[in-house]
Amino acid sequence: MASVNTNAAAITALRTLQQTNTALDKTQNKISTGYKIGEAKDNAAYWSISTTLKSDNKALSTVKDALGLGASTVDTAYQGLNKAKDVLDEIKSKLTAATQDGVDKTKIQTEIGELQKQLVSIASSSVFSGENWLSVDSSANGYNAAKGVVSSFTRLNNGTVNIGTINIDTSNIALFDSNTQKQGILDGGKSGNADAGTIVSATSSAKVNAAAEAAVKTTAADFSNTTLLDGKTVSFDLTVDNRPTQRIEVAATTANRASATTWAAAVQSAVNAKFGSGVLSVVATKADGTVDGTATNNVRLTFTSATSGATSRIVTANYATTDTTNTSEFGGLSTAINDVGADATYKAANAVMTSAFSTAVTLDADDTIAFSMTVDGGSSKVVTISKALVDSTLGAGDGKINNATQMKSVLTAALSQAGITGVSVGVGDGAVLDQDGNAIASNKLYFANSSSTATSKVTIGDLSVSKGTNITTLDITGKTATQISQYIQSVNTALNRVTTAAATLGSVASRIDMQKSFVDTLMDTIDKGVGNLVDADMSEESTKLQALQVKQQLGVQALSIANQASQNILSLFRS
Structure with missing residues (x-):
């Protein structure tokens, strides 16, 4: 049907031409930029x-x-x-x-x-x-x-x-x-300790080792539970580890004087009331120190502090009793206090060398490790470790100390070479404690003093590590x-x-x-x-361009022909 209102052929040709022009623009853009994906709108993911x-x-x-x-x-x-x-x-x-x-x-x-x-x-x-x-x-x-x-x-x-x-x-x-x-x-x-690893982490003097036993105080030299009168009291001043001094008072009863154990428990209860539990233990012992809970004569009460180390101490003083009749019996405590002395004694004193030894140490011919040692206040002696000493001790000839056990052997030889006696070298096993009460690790060394008095100690200082010679x-x-x-x-x-x-x-x-x-x-x-994702294939796009250009020309021709149809209709109305 021919119509002057609607030219369907022209509309179709126009739409086709517009689509061709759009495709041609995209192809020309890809060719001019080199990208098939140049913006997010082209392909957001890629x-x-x-x-x-x-x-x-x-x-x-x-x-x-x-x-x-x-x-x-x-x-x-x-x-x-x-x-x-x-x-x-x-x-x-x-x-x-x-x-x-x-x-x-x-x-x-x-x-x-x-x-x-x-x-x-x-x-x-x-x-x-x-x-x-x-x-x-x-x-x-x-x-x-x-x-x-x-x-x-x-x-x-x-x-x-x-x-x-x-x-x-x-x-x-x-x-x-x-x-x-x-x-x-x-x-x-x-000289210095920073070249490290060697054997010591601190150059300051080592302290008395906390492996020393806790302060122990023996009180009664002769306890008889048969004569102290019921209701009478025994009292004394007690100082534990520098805590404030407390007055301890124990009243005798038929029950608590039945045996050494019950009497020790009564004293323990009185101590706990003033200091709290866990601060000081009280046990009945024989003269040789073994616990005896049944004997009624020649039994001692032993006070032991829960704190270990050089600061641990027990002091008892100012004994008194309200039993004026039997002062020669339990009253013997007064004499015992004076005999033992005011301060507790320490049964052991180890000094520690808190070692940083955890890796192998190799000494060259001109390397030395030295430190001073003083035992029980004696004269200071210099302990020196050299490659020659390492080789003669370990027998390898390479100057190398491979572990803490070998270091123990070398240190023992070094002490002997320095003329130091009465001091042994140990390797931490978890059971020996350092001066802070912590277990000495298995890669650390310590010195144990054979002396066991309150003043016993080993002092280490003046550590120096000399590596090599100054070539210049x-x-x-x-x-x-x-x-x-x-x-x-x-x-x-x-x-x-x-x-x-x-x-x-x-x-x-x-x-x-x-x-x-x-x-x-x-x-x-x-x-x-990236090129595979976004770059245009120029051969492909150039082929498309040529095809679209031909298609565009055809579209223009088709639109031109469609528009000429209306002219043909007009010719029918000519006279």
């Missing part, structure tokens, strides 16, 4: 994934830069160690020449002096981006021997992000350390061939430590290089993955 991956790839780019910075820092220290090794080789060569008879040691020392200065120069100038690992001051605020190089950026399934690092322990790499308590590889010979102050002028040979050994030891340090840094540098290569590959892989 756009979100690609945006996150692009962001992560930027972080990986920063990781790559950090690895480059870390590699340069490590390489700077590595090169410094290599050069220091070369200089040490030269010093060892000069020292070897100096052992020859007739050489001018002064001139050789002049050459060595210049080489020593070069070692200092190498260490001080091995700096990259403000980092110097060869010349340090471990006592400075904020110093940390643990270094880290950012090496990875990882996004987990739950969306959290992890930053990985390659960790480097530089504690055994420094050639020089300004800290007077520690030493680097080349400035040994300084070594002087052969006037030294014998034997002494120079010892210097050669010291330099050789330093060489070994420098070689080990360089090997450590070399391993780290190799790992950093591998990680850099991996990060490069990972970034490329992520780029490819």
Whole structure:
């Protein structure tokens, strides 16, 4: 049907042309930008994934830069160690020449002096981006021997992000350390306890060990339960572990004087009423100290403090009784107090060496560990542990102490060498307590004094750990061939430590290089993955473009033909 109101063919052609133009615009946009997904409206899920991956790839780019910075820092220290090794080789060569008879040691020392200065120069100038690992001051605020190089950026399934690092322990790499308590590889010979692990965690004097028995006070020398009159009282002043003194009063009854045990219970009840339970125990004992709950004569009441250690004490004084008839019986308590004395005695006194020994300790030929020891107020003696002593005691010949048991053997030999008697060395087994009442751990050592009086103690102090020789102050002028040979050994030891340090840094540098290569590959892989998600296939889009352009031309022609139909209708009305 022909109509002048509605041109169906034109409408259809127009709609088709509009759809073609829309598709053509999208294709042209993909070709011009290179992306098939350029905005969230194109594909929200893929756009979100690609945006996150692009962001992560930027972080990986920063990781790559950090690895480059870390590699340069490590390489700077590595090169410094290599050069220091070369200089040490030269010093060892000069020292070897100096052992020859007739050489001018002064001139050789002049050459060595210049080489020593070069070692200092190498260490001080091995700096990259403000980092110097060869010349340090471990006592400075904020110093940390643990270094880290950012090496990875990882996004987990739950969306959290992890930053990985390659960790480097530089504690055994420094050639020089300004800290007077520690030493680097080349400035040994300084004293201090910071070079640690060795044997002791504290340089202060050890205290009397709390393994000492609690304060014990024996009271009645002769107790007869038959004569003390009912209703009469026995009273005395009692001080326990420096608590306020309390007046203890016990009234005799037929029941509580039936036996030594019942009388001890009556006294215990009176003590508890003033001090509380658990502070002091009261038991009936024979003269030999064994408990006797049935005897009625020659029985003693023994007071024992629940507190152990040097501060534990019991004092009894000012005995009195209201039984004026039988003072010679239980009244013997008064004499017993005076005989025993005012303060409690201690049956044992161990001094502890609270050891930090938990890992193997190796002493080189020029290493020493020393501390002073005073026993029972006597003269102080120096106890020294050397590689020679370790080797002669353990027989291995490597200067290595592998565990606390071996350290016990070495310390025992060191005490004997120092002429100290009456003191034994023990390894904590959980049963022996330290001065704070805590069990001494199995990796800690303690000293036990054979003396067992209240004044017995072993005092430890002046700990020093000397590691190696200061290579930069070594002087052969006037030294014998034997002494120079010892210097050669010291330099050789330093060489070994420098070689080990360089090997450590070399391993780290190799790992950093591998990680850099991996990060490069990972970034490329992520780029490819993002491209697969959002990049347009240009061959495909160009083909679509050509097809859509032809379709657009056809659409225009179809619309033109449809519009001409109305002109044909008009021609029917012409006269």
